[in-house]
Amino acid sequence: MRIYPFFIPHAGCPHRCSFCRQSQVSGRLSPPDPSTIATQLEEMLTGQGGGEVAFxxxxxxSLPVEVQDAYLNGAAPSLAAGRIDGIRVSARPDxxxxxxxxxxxxxxxxTVEVGVQSFSPEVLRRAERGHDSEAxxxxxxxxxxxxxxxxxxLMPGLPGGDRAEALRSLDAALALKPDFLRVYPTVVLRGTTLAEEYLAGRYQPLSLATAVELCAEMAWRCRARKVPVIRWGLHxxxxxxxxxxxxxxxxxxxxxxxVRAHLWLRALIALAAKGDREVSVPVAEFSDAQGHRRDNLCSLRERYPDFALRADPDLAPHTLxxxxxxxxxxxxxxxxxxSWSFD
Structure with a gap:
């Protein structure tokens, strides 16, 4: 779905979560003037329209109702004219x-995107979220x-969490049967409480390799439950x-x-370990199967020098x-x- 985004960093938030610095995440220092939304949106819309305006x-x-109304009024003409299909907002669960x-x-x-981050009471407390999982x-x-x-x-890797907690939180999220998920492994941004913990040696974020493996497992579980993940990691x-x-x-x-490449690596190792050294994958997924900068292919050929990976235009998506x-x-x-692991 096409999205026409407007960023309102920290707007309406009753307090600052330990990890949050929206100006860096969104690339915007301040919310847009509601009176400019209609004009900006008209400039953003494509000829055929469609999609959602997102705040x-x-x-x-949590914004005052009159401010919410002013923002939504900016999108109302395009919605009434059928130029957009709807409006999307993000909000705290409480x-x-x-x-x-x-x-x-x-x-x-x-559409409403709910900032959950975790279902663990300890993780929510340390992140200074101000609500519990029941919210x-x-x-x-x-x-x-x-x-x-x-x-x-969801935000795996917050203080107080680990791999098991991240998967438990994912399972709790999937049990609620959402239409989609976003997963943002925790990073440490300067100027946050989390940065103070990190610099004081009280917090260690996930390594890139650990986060990729964890998110690949999360992706597999989401696929099994037929819930799409529309974003992995910060923009x-x-x-x-x-x-x-x-x-x-x-x-x-x-x-x-x-993340996608790691799933392909798991699959390709499983085949190579069983003796299949010539594997074909869909053309559109050949880059992911090879891995970022061909890392998958290099790893496989170190272990199996005769391994060959080919692109097949006739294969259906996600098929080998x-x-x-x-x-x-x-x-x-x-x-x-x-058998997917080289360990």
Whole structure:
């Protein structure tokens, strides 16, 4: 779906979470003037229109109602004319009660992204979120009853969490049957409470390799539950990558590709270990199968010098062809396939 984003960093947030510095994440220092939304949106819209206007970066329903109304009024003409299909907002789970959600529904909002981060009480406490996991379940209940699409955002690697906690939080999120997820492994941004913990030696973020492996397993579980993940990792913003802005953490400009490549590596190792040294994959996924900068192919050939990877235009997505015939990427990349590891 095409998205026309407007960023309202920190707008409406009642306090600052330990990890948060929205100006760096969004690339915007301040919210846009509501009176400019209609004009900016008209400039952004393509000829055919469609998609959703999105208000990201703050907690939309925590804004004063008149401010919410002003932003939504900016999108209303395009919505009424059929130039867009709906409106998307992001919000805290404890700011999505019956009154707030009814207002969104009446004003044309179609999708709400809920900042969850974790379902662990300890992780939520240390992140200074100001709500418990029950607030998430209640928010999802209210949103679903209103007929709105629901997205949940998770942040593996926060203080107090580990791999097991991240997977438990994922399972809890999937149990709520959201329409989609976003997964942002935690990075340390200068000027945050988390940065103070990191610099004092009280917090160590996930390594890039650990985060990629963890997110690959999360991707596999999401696929099994038929819940799409529409974003892996933070966007590549100049403010995010400026000198000294990010102190540490598993950020990579192609993080999503690293996750997909790791799933392919799990599948290809499973085949190679069983004697299949010539494997074909779909043309569109050949780059992911080779790995970022051909890392997968190099790793496989170090272990199996005769291994060959080919692109086949006739293969369906997420399918491999080997000596035994065609097989699904997802069945081969299952974590239970212990042969996927070189260890």
């Amino acid at each position: 990201y970066g703050g907690s939309f329903t 700011a999505l009660g019956e009154k707030e959600v009814s207002f969104l529904q009446e004003r044309g909002v179609t 998430v379940s209640q928010a999802v209940f209210v949103l679903r009853r209103a007929g709105l699409k629901i997205g949940l955002q 590549n913003q100049p403010e995010l990558t400026a000198d000294g802005a990010m102190l540490s953490g598993p950020w990579h400009p192609a993080f999503g590709q690293l 062809r080997c000596a035994a015939g065609q097989v699904s990427l997802w069945s081969l990349s299952a974590y239970s396939q212990r």
